Every structure is written in structure tokens, then in C-alpha cells.
Amino acid sequence: MSLLTDIHLPAVQLVSVTKGYPGAPADAPVLNDVTLGFPERAMTAVMGPSGSGKTTLLHCAAGLDRPDSGRVYLGDTDLTECDEDAMTQLRRGRIGFVFQQFNLLPMLTAYENVALPLRLRGLRVGGSAVREALRRVGLEDRADHLPAQLSGGQQQRVAIARTLMGEPEIVYADEPTGSLDRASGRQVMRLLRDLVDVEGRTVVVVTHDPVAAAVADRVVFLVDGGIRGMVEEPTPEKVAARLSTWEA
Numbered sequence: 348m349s350l351l352t353d354i355h356l357p358a359v360q361l362v363s364v365t366k367g368y369p370g371a372p373a374d375a376p377v378l379n380d381v382t383l384g385f386p387e388r389a390m391t392a393v394m395g396p397s398g399s400g401k402t403t404l405l406h407c408a409a410g411l412d413r414p415d416s417g418r419v420y421l422g423d424t425d426l427t428e429c430d431e432d433a434m435t436q437l438r439r440g441r442i443g444f445v446f447q448q449f450n451l452l453p454m455l456t457a458y459e460n461v462a463l464p465l466r467l468r469g470l471r472v473g474g475s476a477v478r479e480a481l482r483r484v485g486l487e488d489r490a491d492h493l494p495a496q497l498s499g500g501q502q503q504r505v506a507i508a509r510t511l512m513g514e515p516e517i518v519y520a521d522e523p524t525g526s527l528d529r530a531s532g533r534q535v536m537r538l539l540r541d542l543v544d545v546e547g548r549t550v551v552v553v554t555h556d557p558v559a560a561a562v563a564d565r566v567v568f569l570v571d572g573g574i575r576g577m578v579e580e581p582t583p584e585k586v587a588a589r590l591s592t593w594e595a
């Protein structure tokens with residue numbers, strides 16, 4: 348066990364999580380008996396071939412989807428025991444999710460996109476809170492821009508600012524740099540890293556890029572719905588070497 352896992356309790360713990368889909372063979376579920384913890388105040392990267400179950404893993408861990416069997420603990424709370432209302436409260440209050448395609452509304456400005464989730468819940472949103480969220484992602488001067496007037500990297504940072512409005516303990520990001528050029532991708536990864544180092548949050552990020560993965564504290568490899576190893580204190584070289592073992 349590394350020092351990291353010794354001193355950081357898991358913020359999220361999956362225990363024997365199995366998940367299939369209608370049509371998937373019962374003996375080959377998308378997630379097959381996955382037991383895995385995401386240490387708190389640390390950044391975990393998840394890598395694996397396309398179709399290996401990474402998105403399904405994140406959705407189950409974030410309460411966006413339910414496993415067929417197994418348990419998912421967020422701290423002491425077992426998500427698999429929560430009803431829909433309790434799950435909605437957790438997703439609003441403790442869990443953030445960032446998508447590859449940003450999911451911004453095109454007719455709303457950056458400011459309005461950041462304010463929207465709280466407004467939809469009927470909450471009054473102070474302008475200073477929105478501007479502070481945009482400042483944290485380095486976009487305080489882009490508040491009045493529409494998504495189409497922003498680069499892909501800037502749009503993703505707006506999406507991260509929107510997530511931060513809920514002050515989530517844990518932020519999941521599913522291929523957040525998958526649609527970005529390399530420089531913008533690096534900037535987004537640095538921002539996710541700062542959520543851990545500066546703000547003390549827990550971050551889990553799916554990526555295909557060994558350089559991006561090396562920003563994390565540890566990389567978990569998922570193949571055919573099962574964990575196939577981890578790299579602690581990753582470097583791009585260590586990660587690429589591990590990837591090549593199943594790409595070969």
C-alpha cells in the first residue's frame with residue numbers, strides 16, 4: 348500500500364459492483380465485480396480501451412446509474428440504498444460531473460450557464476458567487492460570452508465552474524479533454540488538479556492521454572469491466588508502458 352492510500356480514506360468505495368445492460372450476456376457484464384476506492388483529497392485517473400466500462404463505472408460511482416449488485420459508498424452513505432430523492436440531493440450537494448461535450452446551453456452566456464442549475468432549483472443566485480466561480484477557472488472576463496464565442500477549453504472551464512457552484516466533495520470528469528486540443532486539455536487537467544491541491548476536493552477523471560493521466564496521484568486500468576492494475580505516482584512513461592501491455 349502506498350502512503351497515499353494509507354493517509355487518505357476513500358471518499359468513494361465501490362464493493363463488488365456488477366452492472367450489465369439488457370442484451371449484454373449475463374456472464375459478461377459491463378462491470379464485473381469491481382471493488383475500488385477513490386481516496387479523498389486525491390486525483391484518480393481511469394484508463395482503459397473504448398467499451399471497457401469506464402463511463403458505466405463513473406455513472407455508478409456518481410449515482411447517475413445503479414449497479415445490478417454490489418455497493419457504492421459515498422463516505423458512510425450507501426448510494427445503492429438511497430431512493431431517488433436522496434440520490435438527487437446527493438448529486439446536487441456532494442457530487443459534481445463534467446462531461447466530454449461540456450453540455451452548455453448554446454443560447455445562454457457563460458454567466459447564465461454557471462447560474463442555471465441553482466436557478467432551476469428556484470434558488471436566488473448571487474452575481475458575486477457566479478463571478479467567483481468564473482474567476483476560479485480563469486474566465487472572469489468571459490462572463491457575457493456565449494459558448495460559441497469561447498474556445499473548447501474555455502467552454503469546458505465554464506462547465507467546471509458550473510459544477511463548482513454546488514461545492515461538490517467529489518468531481519467526476521468523463522474524458523473532459525477528449526474534445527480539446529493538447530494545450531487546452533493540459534489547462535483543464537491543471538484546473539482539476541487544483542481542485543484537489545487548493546480546494547481539497549476528490550477528483551476522478553477518465554482519459555486516454557498518458558500525459559494527462561500522469562497529472563493524477565494514481566491511475567486505475569479497467570479492461571473488459573474489471574480492474575487490471577494500478578500505477579501509483581504515475582509518469583507518462585509508466586502509464587504508456589502499462590497501456591502497451593494490452594494494446595500490443
Ligand code: ADP
Nearest residue numbers: 368369377395396397398399400401402403404
Ligand atoms: P467506455 O466508457 O469505457 O467506452 P462504457 O461504460 O460506455 O465504456 O460501455 C461499456 C459497454 O457497455 C459497451 O460495450 C457499451 O456498448 C455498453 N453500454 C453502455 N451503455 C449502454 C446502454 N445504455 N445500453 C446498452 N449497452 C450499453
Ligand code: MG
Nearest residue numbers: 401402403521
Ligand atoms: Mg466512455
